[in-house]
Amino acid sequence: MQERLEKVLGEYGRSPADLIPILQHVQDEFGYLPQETMDGIAAHAGVPKSKVYGVATFYTMFRFEPLGRNHVCVCRGTACHVRGADQILEHVQRHLGIEEGETTEDGEFSLETVACIGCCALAPVMTVNQEVHGRLKPKTATRTLKKYATADKEEGQ
């Protein structure tokens, strides 16, 4: 892990202004922000570790836990809200058996909500692994999730 971290840090300058890009890159590299990387990041950017945590916890994009294999984001923006996003979210939660912010026990799916994906004309919308799925109904939402679950299994075989 330290080696991969060094490689990421090597691409950035050593100033506090690089902190957010560094955190983003570390998260892209590991899928989350491992606790073990915090000291290295703080030392590189020349800021106290508390500042690294302060920044990382302020922005919703950063997470300290790894995601499941499939990352599901249900949009709860205004356009999606008035077109029934709540029902989609509830249905997805029931289908996966988890609440938003959680990961299924088998590590297959993580569920989050977002404020708007920018595809409001297709509301209600969710993304799975950054692919956008629009005009959802409760049933099409679960059908979409099933496709991702099986696609993974096929790849694994």
Added chain:
Amino acid sequence: MTQDNSSRTVLVCQGTGCVSSGAVPIYDALEAEIKAAGLDIRMKITGCHGFCQQGPIVIVEPDGIFYSAVKEKDVPEIVESHLKNNTPVERLFYKDPVSGDPVGEYRTIQFYANQERIVLRNCGHINPEVIQDSLDAGIYDGMKKALAEMQPAEVIEAVKRAGLRGRGGAGFPTAVKWGFCAAQKTDQKYMICNADEGDPGAFMDRSILEATPHQVIEGLVIAGYAIGATKGFIYARAEYPLAIKRLEIAIKQAEEMNLLGKNIQGSGFDFELEVFRGAGAFVCGEETALIGSIEGGRGMPRSRPPFPAVQGLWGKPTIINNVKSLSYLGDIITRGPDWFHSIGTEDSPGTAVFALTGKVANCGLIEVPMGTTLRKIIFDIGGGIIGGKKFKAVQTGGPSGGCLPEEFLDTPVDFATLAKAGSIMGSGGMVVVDEETCMVDMARFFLNFTQYESCGKCVPCRMGTRQMQKLLEKICAGEGEPEDITTLEELAVSIKEGSLCGLGQTAPNPVLTTLRYFRHEYEAHVNEKRCPALSCKALLEYEIDQEACKLCGTCKRNCPADAITGNKKKEIPFEIHKDKCIQCGMCYTSCPFDAIVKLSPGIKKEEPEPVAAG
């Protein structure tokens, strides 16, 4: 409509919306099919046409034919019938939501015909990843002219004469802001494009960045030149990966052609540009918070003055403009300030760009002259409310804005009229709602959002929005008391007056406007425990209309709570058991015969409360 194929171009939209509907394989299939047919036709990918709802969109030029919801299997027919035999495929035409007629030529589609596109002019017509397309469309002409023929002060004067007001929300006169910054004498200034687009339900800026990134870059250089900044940033929202990718490509191309970088086009002016990827915080759309975020900290606003134009990024004079404000600049220089000023209203010249969404038939990105009425936007361009339902309200300005009822439909839209009605122009989100949307729930929705997004720095916003949110939740849950409404009003005033930044100062607007125009809905919730729009779960009941029920059992299969009993074979009627029902609405949406009835009966006669012995 016969066309020689060598002059034909087939445009396939590759905006986020169309890609999600499957536009990438359609491009590949079209390319393969055209090649197989031995036709000499140009293909082009484009950014968003603003009509994502109809995607994937394929346009054939110069015929001007617009194909909507194209599927891969339609591709051979388009090639064979239209491109080979000059007979457009009517089956794939857009259908007018009012008349139901197919409309082939996109210029005659009501959604487009009623628009006046300046900022969006090139969206959907040029390939955002090929700089030559942008140059051919005249992008960078304004910048070249400004750098070669005008002094910075003349650029500011032109923008002033044009009367351009910022499109990021508040409508502050752009030239005035620039003037403050230009007057500062210092070694370094910064020019920032605000592409944080935080309004949840709006996508104007995203579409512009994806479709014509060079237009925004041109605007940044012009603005940088005017104020004397040599370094620029585009602060882009983290949720917009495609926009970020296209911007990065565009910057690289512009640098290669010396449209960015040192001594641009031999003018002696240097301008360097960088994309800064946001990390997910609504408040970072506020300019001082945005600056804090680029500096590498928690994006929290600070009090102004000093304004960023005097003391901004790293303490240096900084101007922040919205994507749309910057997108007008090239045209203002080439076509002249008087041209711009002649569009729109005296108070708000130019056009307004809206993301029209919600319960309208035609959802999408639109651009109209300022002063256009809401009725024209919602009914002529938007095609009216879907499903023949009744219009209830239109929400503008996102979490900082308000909900306006029917009586405002004939109001011409500009900065002043919307503000007078208690809403704001905002960045351009426009969400239309029908009779099925509860206005108390709408207010609750926005307060949930602002409460969550409040950065926590100042108390009125942090604590106040939380209190308002709790009260609204209480009312939606059917537990509201009459004094809650007055408390909401009092809180709204204190939060407006006491908050540090625009987030808190405008957070009560959704509550204030709904209280002003839809007070009866609050009263129904509080006094009668009834949701007139049949939307608040806690106040709902579902029943089966036995006459309409065909005993198909779909509701029972779909009910996640096992609250429905009945059996077709044994002819046991279906029934919903209230004690088990969780009001999720699955039966209601899944019933093929509309046999489920949604009710909000309100309070029945209650037992008089026993008087406690004293």
